[in-house]
Amino acid sequence: MKKRNKIVCIMTLSLLSLCCIRPVSAQEALPQPMDPSTQEKGGVHVELEATQDKLSREGVGLSLAYVATIKEGSYQLTEDYSSANVDLNAIETAEGLQEAADTLQPLVKDAIQTKQTNAQGIVNFTDLEVGVYLLYVSDQAGYETIQPTLISVPMWDETAKQMNYHIEVFPKHAPLP
16 A cells, blocks of 8 residues: 555656646847947948059048938938938938938038048048948049948948948049049
């Protein structure tokens, strides 16, 4: 009888423990969306391409103007540019981006940084806050015509699947008339 009670007790405890045990599974944690406004500062590396007629790329003055903030995933023009009829959030094409840059350039009052290219046509802008910048020529120095360009710091890097705070730019240029 004692043996039977022992077996019943063990069976009961086994059943109770089986009822209490839940399947264990690892929950996949998705990364929290980053708020770029809380991240580090960025930089822009600009490189002018060699021209067909081998014009010097040295000494070209390039300037950056801060034109928009990034808040909660949306671009908001700064006060100096709010009069422009430009919605950066609605731009879907390269042509739309160029039109926006062309519209904003005449409104530039002050550049936040102005630098000259080296002999290889390279200039680096550093210590940039999160936002949208207009890159434009302040001194052509005999180089071809360079179109103004809008640059977002940071930008999404599709390959690395992360925000990139160090942007490389190769501005569009056209021969002098």
